[in-house]
Amino acid sequence: MQMTIEFELNGQPQVITTNPLRRLVDVLRDDFQLTGTKEGCGEGECGACGVLLDKQLVNSCLLPVGAIEGKKLITIEGFRNTKRFDIIQQSFAQAGSVQCGFCTPAMIMAAEALLSVNPNPSESDIRAGLSGNLCRCTGYGMIVEAILTASREGEGLW
Amino acid sequence: MDRISTPIKRFDFDDKISGQARYCADIILPGMLYARTVRADRPRARIGAIGIPSLPSGYYIIDHRDIPGKNTVPIVYDDQPFFARDTVNYIGEPLLLVVGPDKEVILQIIDSIRIDYLDLDPILSIEAADKRQDDFIFGDQPWFVEYHYSKGDLEQAIQNACHVVEDEYETGYQEQLYLEPQSVLAVFADEQITVYGSIQCPYYVEEALLQALGWPQDRIRVVQLPTGGGFGGKEEFPSILAVHAALASIKTGQPVQLVYDRQEDIICSTKRHPAVIKYKSYLDQEGHILGRRIECKTDAGAYAGLSSVVLQRLILSASGVYNIDNLEVNGRAYATNKMVSGAFRGFGGPQAFFAIEMHMENIARRLNLDPWQFRQKHFLHQDDTSSTGGILKNDIRLDQMAGEIDAMSGYRLKRHNQPQSPDKLFGIGCSFFFHGCGFTGSGERDLIKSRVRLRKYRDNKVQIFVSSTELGQGVLTTLRKIVAESLHIPIDQVVHYYPDTASSPDSGPTVASRTIMIVGRLLQDCCEDMKVRWEEPEFEVFRDYKYPVGLSWDKEKFVGHAYPEYSWGANVVEVEIDPLTCVVDVKGIYAVYDIGTPIDIKIVQGQIEGGLVQGLGYGCIEILNTAGGKVVQNNLTNYIIPTAMDCPPIKCKIIDDNPYPDGPFGARGLGELPVVGVAPALALAVQNAIGKKINKIPLTPEYIMELMHSADDD
Numbered sequence: 087m088q089m090t091i092e093f094e095l096n097g098q099p100q101v102i103t104t105n106p107l108r109r110l111v112d113v114l115r116d117d118f119q120l121t122g123t124k125e126g127c128g129e130g131e132c133g134a135c136g137v138l139l140d141k142q143l144v145n146s147c148l149l150p151v152g153a154i155e156g157k158k159l160i161t162i163e164g165f166r167n168t169k170r171f172d173i174i175q176q177s178f179a180q181a182g183s184v185q186c187g188f189c190t191p192a193m194i195m196a197a198e199a200l201l202s203v204n205p206n207p208s209e210s211d212i213r214a215g216l217s218g219n220l221c222r223c224t225g226y227g228m229i230v231e232a233i234l235t236a237s238r239e240g241e242g243l244w
Numbered sequence: 245m246d247r248i249s250t251p252i253k254r255f256d257f258d259d260k261i262s263g264q265a266r267y268c269a270d271i272i273l274p275g276m277l278y279a280r281t282v283r284a285d286r287p288r289a290r291i292g293a294i295g296i297p298s299l300p301s302g303y304y305i306i307d308h309r310d311i312p313g314k315n316t317v318p319i320v321y322d323d324q325p326f327f328a329r330d331t332v333n334y335i336g337e338p339l340l341l342v343v344g345p346d347k348e349v350i351l352q353i354i355d356s357i358r359i360d361y362l363d364l365d366p367i368l369s370i371e372a373a374d375k376r377q378d379d380f381i382f383g384d385q386p387w388f389v390e391y392h393y394s395k396g397d398l399e400q401a402i403q404n405a406c407h408v409v410e411d412e413y414e415t416g417y418q419e420q421l422y423l424e425p426q427s428v429l430a431v432f433a434d435e436q437i438t439v440y441g442s443i444q445c446p447y448y449v450e451e452a453l454l455q456a457l458g459w460p461q462d463r464i465r466v467v468q469l470p471t472g473g474g475f476g477g478k479e480e481f482p483s484i485l486a487v488h489a490a491l492a493s494i495k496t497g498q499p500v501q502l503v504y505d506r507q508e509d510i511i512c513s514t515k516r517h518p519a520v521i522k523y524k525s526y527l528d529q530e531g532h533i534l535g536r537r538i539e540c541k542t543d544a545g546a547y548a549g550l551s552s553v554v555l556q557r558l559i560l561s562a563s564g565v566y567n568i569d570n571l572e573v574n575g576r577a578y579a580t581n582k583m584v585s586g587a588f589r590g591f592g593g594p595q596a597f598f599a600i601e602m603h604m605e606n607i608a609r610r611l612n613l614d615p616w617q618f619r620q621k622h623f624l625h626q627d628d629t630s631s632t633g634g635i636l637k638n639d640i641r642l643d644q645m646a647g648e649i650d651a652m653s654g655y656r657l658k659r660h661n662q663p664q665s666p667d668k669l670f671g672i673g674c675s676f677f678f679h680g681c682g683f684t685g686s687g688e689r690d691l692i693k694s695r696v697r698l699r700k701y702r703d704n705k706v707q708i709f710v711s712s713t714e715l716g717q718g719v720l721t722t723l724r725k726i727v728a729e730s731l732h733i734p735i736d737q738v739v740h741y742y743p744d745t746a747s748s749p750d751s752g753p754t755v756a757s758r759t760i761m762i763v764g765r766l767l768q769d770c771c772e773d774m775k776v777r778w779e780e781p782e783f784e785v786f787r788d789y790k791y792p793v794g795l796s797w798d799k800e801k802f803v804g805h806a807y808p809e810y811s812w813g814a815n816v817v818e819v820e821i822d823p824l825t826c827v828v829d830v831k832g833i834y835a836v837y838d839i840g841t842p843i844d845i846k847i848v849q850g851q852i853e854g855g856l857v858q859g860l861g862y863g864c865i866e867i868l869n870t871a872g873g874k875v876v877q878n879n880l881t882n883y884i885i886p887t888a889m890d891c892p893p894i895k896c897k898i899i900d901d902n903p904y905p906d907g908p909f910g911a912r913g914l915g916e917l918p919v920v921g922v923a924p925a926l927a928l929a930v931q932n933a934i935g936k937k938i939n940k941i942p943l944t945p946e947y948i949m950e951l952m953h954s955a956d957d958d
Contacts, residue, residue, distance in 0.1 A: 121270035122263020131880035182846030186716030187260025188472030225857035
């Protein structure tokens with residue numbers, strides 16, 4: 087079964103014809119070579135495939151591509167060109183929040199999803215906001231600290 | 245703080261944060277094929293007929309018949325095949341690969357493969373292995389290896405003893421759960437095979453390829469790609485994937501990518517060894533330990549793998565940070581029909597320190613002694629001998645660490661004044677521990693023979709050539725720091741890439757908390773040679789490992805210095821337990837470490853916090869059981885690791901004035917230490933809260949409930 091799907095990807099309109107049941111993560115990685123979106127478990131538990139769909143954080147391994155018709159999709163490749171990303175990455179660098187890096191792009195997307203609805207989150211808001219994204223290296227504390235810093239440094243951006 | 249400890253931005257940061265780092269699965273080469281492994285679904289069986297459907301054009305089967313060299317994974321013992329031939333010994337053992345251009349078609353082919361088995365009687369636990377009289381998995385005994393060592397005269401100590409305290413402790417499996425599943429990419433071109441991948445030890449992979457292919461070394465190349473975590477899980481295991489993918493690429497003439505999905509990864513990859521550890525401690529009238537007998541058993545799984553060396557570290561750690569004059573220690577690694585247990589951060593240490601710290605507290609409890617003072621009275625000090633009789637020649641700061649952690653956590657005060665509440669139970673526990681840095685015994689000299697190389701170029705850039713891998717622990721940054729600081733040059737002048745066996749000498753595997761202490765030190769020494777010749781426009785220097793003067797090791801009798809050096813730690817964990825649900829809420833972790841000089845305090849903090857949380861998972865929520873040889877928790881929905889919501893506040897202090905003279909800038913090993921001490925501190929906190937003796941981890945609510953409703957044990 088093939089279907090034509092229209093959506094916006096990182097600010098660019100796209101029209102693709104594909105099986106609508108294909109997983110969004112495969113379409114992003116295989117068709118668009120957007121490999122910043124990672125697959126860590128394939129069942130919506132680890133969050134490494136997190137992308138923003140109409141500003142909401144979603145696990146792209148659980149989403150059939152047919153479900154993005156008419157929606158706006160942002161991946162790390164789009165988000166990394168924004169001022170908000172600059173602030174988040176600076177605070178991640180300062181806090182030492184990156185180790186193996188596999189969870190990192192989706193952690194950034196989760197941070198953006200959180201800050202865009204809650205620009206001044208508390209530590210527990212941040213922990214809840216990251217609870218769908220697993221990290222095995224850092225123990226999360228340094229990521230939480232970075233997002234606290236970003237929310238302060240990026241005052242007015244969100 | 246030393247200048248080298250000042251944090252800098254990691255060199256792998258920009259690529260990783262922006263999603264531009266290319267991990268193995270992110271690479272697509274022209275004509276690349278995909279592979280998937282067909283695995284045994286029986287714990288122990290003879291393989292009968294394998295029915296393969298007729299394959300569409302462009303699809304291939306790879307199995308043991310494609311191996312031109314030896315079908316044996318080179319580790320310690322020659323018992324594990326790359327592909328099963330006649331028999332299978334665990335659920336998940338690889339039988340063959342299906343290779344082709346379309347992943348969906350590969351799955352359809354796998355669905356129509358039929359395998360006949362003749363089931364054999366499996367051995368599924370240490371207990372069952374111990375009872376077995378015949379039909380063993382490995383030779384004519386139920387274990388792969390048995391070790392014994394002793395110190396002093398235990399028989400004499402027994403005769404002088406007034407008290408005897410016996411305990412038995414049990415620990416479970418733990419899955420490394422690196423976020424990036426196992427993955428490799430093999431490219432056969434110009435009569436040469438290159439394997440790229442998510443790997444900890446490029447030279448282990450090279451050795452496996454040499455053995456399987458029987459080719460000369462110059463036709464084999466291994467390159468590490470950005471790696472999404474390892475924790476030991478990518479130490480010995482990737483050799484199997486690498487050989488599989490290489491055989492497929494050689495047979496098809498096309499690049500072959502082999503990436504496991506999470507379920508497959510959990511089912512077939514290595515795990516932390518389950519262990520049973522028994523103590524019998526003999527004490528005098530005043531509560532001084534005269535001697536101790538320790539018996540350790542691990543569940544090694546179907547093949548020997550690294551179980552012998554894991555067992556060595558376990559038994560060498562099993563007497564803890566205490567000075568005991570008379571010891572008899574025995575250890576066995578049992579063969580069972582389950583996935584192979586292997587390397588996992590801590591490497592036998594977490595099991596040993598859980599058991600010894602529980603036992604020390606229990607002795608104090610039995611004899612009505614203060615557990616804190618009881619521990620302190622037995623602490624090791626400088627110039628004492630280790631459990632294998634090696635003189636500990638460097639300063640040991642356990643007393644200072646005890647003081648620091650008590651001050652940070654208020655342990656002693658809280659311990660005796662826990663609040664009373666009908667709906668909350670409060671508890672606090674502590675642990676003291678070490679981790680031997682580098683390979684066990686004289687392994688650095690006899691087995692590893694580390695070599696490092698430094699090259700200076702005309703533009704005054706200096707390049708590091710080592711086989712140490714970047715797993716997230718920061719090696720691409722910390723080794724640069726050591727070189728820049730040693731040569732007094734700006735760090736941007738130092739070049740360091742992911743290792744490639746074509747250019748990086750074998751400086752040893754990235755394991756055993758050895759990279760900074762051993763490889764870093766060799767680089768520092770190289771810098772001394774380089775400084776003398778600095779005016780030369782372009783040249784290279786190299787250094788080989790030298791065993792430190794004053795150390796000795798008898799690897800048969802286990803006598804002497806079991807490790808070149810140790811790092812030390814103390815943990816306190818505080819918990820609140822809901823007496824109805826028995827859910828443990830960890831309220832805080834306190835930690836003090838002596839790791840010598842930290843090479844970048846942020847990277848050190850990252851190792852510590854990550855290790856503590858991994859250790860916390862090990863102690864409570866990471867449950868992995870097998871049923872009939874099959875992993876029950878085989879995905880991330882039921883194998884649970886801590887999330888950001890599960891992590892308590894962490895307070896940490898580094899002892900910063902005890903540099904290790906033989907380490908670079910005074911650094912000792914760190915990577916494994918933080919994972920070692922959490923589980924006992926947690927378990928002792930729970931024990932303190934519920935007032936019942938804990939004998940095993942993980943501490944499930946079910947187990948805690950069972951204990952709470954049980955009669956007092958003494």
